[in-house]
Amino acid sequence: MLTDYHVHLRPDDLGATAAEHFTEANTERYLDAARDAGVEELGVSEHIYRFAPALELWRHPFWEANATDDLAAYCEFVRTTPLRLGIEADFIPGAEDRIASLLDAHEFDYVLGSVHFLGEHGAVDHEGYDAWERSGDPDEVWSRYFEIVAEAARSGLFDILAHPDLVKVWGSGRPQPQRDVRFHYEPLVEAVADTGVAVEVSTAGLRKPAGELYPSAALAEMLVDAGAVFSLSSDAHEPGLVGWEYPAAVERMRGWGINEVAVFEGRERRMDRLGP
Numbered sequence: 001m002l003t004d005y006h007v008h009l010r011p012d013d014l015g016a017t018a019a020e021h022f023t024e025a026n027t028e029r030y031l032d033a034a035r036d037a038g039v040e041e042l043g044v045s046e047h048i049y050r051f052a053p054a055l056e057l058w059r060h061p062f063w064e065a066n067a068t069d070d071l072a073a074y075c076e077f078v079r080t081t082p083l084r085l086g087i088e089a090d091f092i093p094g095a096e097d098r099i100a101s102l103l104d105a106h107e108f109d110y111v112l113g114s115v116h117f118l119g120e121h122g123a124v125d126h127e128g129y130d131a132w133e134r135s136g137d138p139d140e141v142w143s144r145y146f147e148i149v150a151e152a153a154r155s156g157l158f159d160i161l162a163h164p165d166l167v168k169v170w171g172s173g174r175p176q177p178q179r180d181v182r183f184h185y186e187p188l189v190e191a192v193a194d195t196g197v198a199v200e201v202s203t204a205g206l207r208k209p210a211g212e213l214y215p216s217a218a219l220a221e222m223l224v225d226a227g228a229v230f231s232l233s234s235d236a237h238e239p240g241l242v243g244w245e246y247p248a249a250v251e252r253m254r255g256w257g258i259n260e261v262a263v264f265e266g267r268e269r270r271m272d273r274l275g276p
């Protein structure tokens, strides 16, 4: 089984509208790409902050600029297609109850939990809100990031933790932590061991300055030792990236001792054999 659950039907720029991209023709392009890549289960997971109700969760200026689309209409559209229905929901500490009611109002197949922003401390992957410009200390940025991802895991709101070490996205383009990165991973690994939430292996990191999968080999090995289960995704924002670099990812995963992949329907998880 090969899955691709972390897929966006459009690029992240504001000009990429729902009307143009949530269409049968666009869906066909993604399904064709999935077939070509040997991906049997294809699901979409649009960013929660592009939908109007996200402003009930957080009123960050970036969200205010983005949160225009109709969430119910997106869900209804996806149900007219063979795609699995997912969403990429940011974890906003303190907004747990509101996130839960928003998610419970729709019948998702799975929910990806993401941490892009460290609250008012800035974002790990958005230039213009750069967390490193707000904090001089990279160890502080890394430890804050993994503490929030651990909190996301413990919140019980999510089925999958997306791009679990996104904080490394810029690679050598940002100051690196001085401490052994395993120290920073620890809270996340403990939270995954305690809760059983699935962790995403994402090929997106390979095309970012980081130049490696999310998670890193060191994090993956700690997670495997802790008994974690994994999903597999590309974080494609265009059809050409569906199932991108999967042969390499599957080989790495097997090397880490991962032989099964998580499959979701109606927020129920089962494990299947990993591979084409």
Ligand SMILES: [Zn+2]
Pocket (backbone or CB within 6 Å): 088, 114, 116, 162, 163
């Ligand atoms: Zn993301």
Ligand SMILES: [Zn+2]
Pocket (backbone or CB within 6 Å): 006, 008, 088, 235
């Ligand atoms: Zn994404």
